[in-house]
Amino acid sequence: MKGKFVTIEGCEGVGKSTQLRLLKEYCETHGINAMFTREPGGCVISEKIRGVILDPQNADMSDMTELLLYCAARSQHTETVIKPALENGVTVFCDRYSDSTAAYQGYARGIDAITVEALNRAAMCGVKIDCTVFIDVPPDKGFERKGGAKQTDRLECETLEFHRKVYEGFKAIIEKEPERFLRFKADGTKYETHAQIVEALSSRGVF
C-alpha cells in the first residue's frame, strides 16, 4: 500500500475524536494528503449498519449478531473507502477499527479469540494497520470527561464493569503486538497530547 493506515483506539470519552480533529487541522496546515474516517460507519451502507448496532432499542441483540454487524460494516468500509485511499497514497486515520472489535466483542462480551480474529481478518480485506494510537485512559475517567454515557448509544450504556473489561482487553491486545502501538496516557491538556502524538507519528514515518 502506498498510503499509511493509522487507527485510533481507546475507551469511551478518552479523547479519540478530539485528537482526530487536531490531527485533521495539522494535516491541513502542513499540506498532508490525509483522510479521516470512523467505525462503525465511514460509508453509506456501514453508517446504516452503525445505526442498527448502536440503537438502544436493539437491547436484545445477540453477541454474535453484534460481532457480525461490526465486521460487515468494516468490510464494506475497508473495501470501498479505506483500501482505495491507501492505494492512492492517502494517509488514512480511522476512529476505532479492528482492535475495538477484539476488545468489546472479544474480551468484554466473551466471544472466543479465534472467531473474532478470523472475522476481523476477513473484514480487513487484506489491509494492514501501520500503527495504532492508543489513548490510555481508564473508562471511569473517560466517562467523567464526557459527563456520562450518551443515552443514544447502546454500547456506551453498558455497565462500568463491561467498560473495565474493554480497557483490560485493549491492554492485553497491546501486549500481543506491542510494536504496532503508540500509547499515550493523555493526562495533560488535549494540546499536549496532540504534540506527543504528532512527534510519535513523525518518528514512525507517518508525517
Ligand SMILES: Nc1ncnc2c1ncn2[C@@H]1O[C@H](COP(=O)(O)OP(=O)(O)O)[C@@H](O)[C@H]1O
Ligand atoms: N486531554 C483532555 N483532557 C481533558 N478533557 C479532554 C481531553 N481531551 C478531550 N477531552 C474532553 O473529553 C470529552 C470526550 O472527548 P472525545 O474526543 O469525544 O472522546 P472519544 O471520541 O474518545 O469518545 C470531550 O468533552 C473532550 O472535550
Ligand SMILES: [Mg+2]
Ligand atoms: Mg468519539
